[in-house]
Amino acid sequence: MSLTNNSEYGARPRIWFAAYQLLWHLLLPLAFMRLAWRARHAFSYLHHIPERLGFGYDKPVTQGSIWVHAVSVGETRAAQPLIDAYLARGESILLTHMTLNGRRTGKQLFAKEIATGQIRQVYLPYDLCWSVEYFLKTFKPKFGLFMETEAWPTVVFRCKEIGLPLFLVNARLSERSARRVNQFGKAGRALFQAFEGILAQTEFDAERYRSLGVQNVKIVGNLKFDVPLDPGLVEQGKVWQQDIHAGNRLMVCAASTRDGEEAIILKAWSDLLLSNAFKTPPLLCLVPRHPERFTEVADQISSADLKFRRRSEWTGLPIDCVGLDVVLGDSMGEMPMYYSASDLVLMGGSLLPFGGQNLIEACAASCPVLLGEHTYNFQQAALDAIRTGAAKRVRGELILSEPVALMEALKELLLNTAELVKMSAAAKTYSIEHQGATKKILAALDQQSCS
Template structure:
């Protein structure tokens, strides 16, 4: 259970006060930088036209009619958070609730479109960009939308939204919340102002005890541990079937697959260099296949050039229109598609988790474990610290340095027994940590039942 720090429906109490001077500087900074923000949108739109679309929404003009008032407002910044929110969103949709899903990136919006297409078609769910954290844009957005309550996913804590919701008595929860040690130290640079920001949430529902301890160290009292929604995300059967078909194709020739998943800039070259060493090991026959699936789609072409420059025979997913792909005469398969990660995991025998070889903080290893896939992680996993430690402790994952990557790959590719043991541990790990969705739903229901929900229009 989470304990409310501030009675819902009351104006700002002494416990929830905006740090006036810093907040004024923050707003001034936003207004001064707004032309640069527009320029950045234009620049990013050169590679992804999605940044040029729905621009009024980013300033608070959603176009929502009054029929969509009192929807549950869920903010998921991009792809990972949108997928993490899926079990909770589906649960609320099953209750008949209206959902307003906001995001910040075109890829996040596309992911929402794919995941919730049927609810969008029936008008039960709407998507829009979250307006910039400028006072007038936030004010217009909240009064236009008049949400029932708000749920921010994982790390989102925009000061204007958080403080304004507290002032209006609009319940705003930070759910599936995580806070790395690095982020906690940065927040403390702002002193009392940083602490007051998180204290203004109606409740913080943390993923792990480590996360909760960091929030409590900021003076947050309305915080408890509810687990990670990502363990409850169900893989799409059609994607698992697709991956199983690829795996069956590869099994006819006896080839094993290593999937480098959600790789970030600079990591592909490290992986390709290690792969060259792996292929020189004559004992691995037939030659294994490497999947590389970059984290950001705008880098697909860049990564393809890197693969070719390294001397590998390349095949791209975008060039294969058929479901059954022939992988012969291919050294590296580039996963330049969106929303098919489950298929890549299903086809793989091993996963190298991107974002962890260099200091990006790591990516989510839960989906790989859910399909019995052993995971290799690097030294940088602060974004998923507890989840990674749990996976390592149970035997589902191993941690390496970049220098150890090639030797670890060779060892695991040669040892069927070790791979199978890790695969069993991975499935066990994924199953053990399920159930966060029901706990979060119950906690929010209880919190809202104790306090009346005021309309944001008041």
């Protein structure tokens, strides 16, 4: 029975859905214009355009794979241990993304498996009825695993209609996002009710999904704790750190920073250097989240009158940082190296209301973390890290109203090396104690398939 005629659990809301489809068709030209605009910096944005409409796939096409959808970089990295587990079972994987950087990350992580055909990597088509239909008929996956927050109405409802099990895995839902869903009333709640099951990161997330009327919710932990750090990059980071320490310097990594945050960080860093609190001034490694902003951030560093060089200007390690105030981390896939080389991480996305970025990887590299106030995307992880002594928080309103607050927080920690050592040990312990989500997710999915 089609869910368009069914008012029960998971039903597609007809009027709302018709309006949604109309909006998508009206916005489709803008979506392609956006890709063309981004192609100014990376022509790869124009690659695989037909895939975004559900066709144009290279032959042959393997059907019956396990479908994993990871929208961008963070979700793709989080999916790695789960994908590895299914590959070890001999399963084939259909890996889909929405962003170019997500696809690049997947290609980097699974180059061998993509080359051998164990993994097929494509874009998830735009959420139009006909494009989704083409996609599903082409690949006919065994079941689907959507990572973290992805819930595209056309895909979710159509999978429910044709009996294709779709699970939301490593699921998280902030309080603000839950309020937004409830603003759509029954239509918004029906979307999440249409999933076969939701495997949530924390009790916070699970309760929010239950408040939307979702019945099949389980708490499994966070897959990001199971993501292994590249040992080669970790070793490179340690070599770099030894070289920095040999010059009696410490390094702070401002990681995955977002638009507007760099100006705050650079002002605090300039004030820190002018404070003359250090015999040998520390080094800042600034790593913007989006590569298309590397040049923009380089201009900001230059305008702040800070001496810097780009990571891309070195072909090897260690990086010669003598006389530098800042290193611009304009590279992809090297975060484990940056973390392993650092004595403290200032987590981007948390100084301004972006919800924060992943602090778990930094802790896995035994690096203490300094957070801003805005960590709602990693609410439980941030609270646990602070509680165990792996992280500290600077209040967000103080960063904006009193820029000196961030500078003072950085100075206090960098002058207290004993505290940094203590936090480093706590960070490593914290990351190890929270591992195990992969096994729980596999067990839950196996149980579901047998029921």
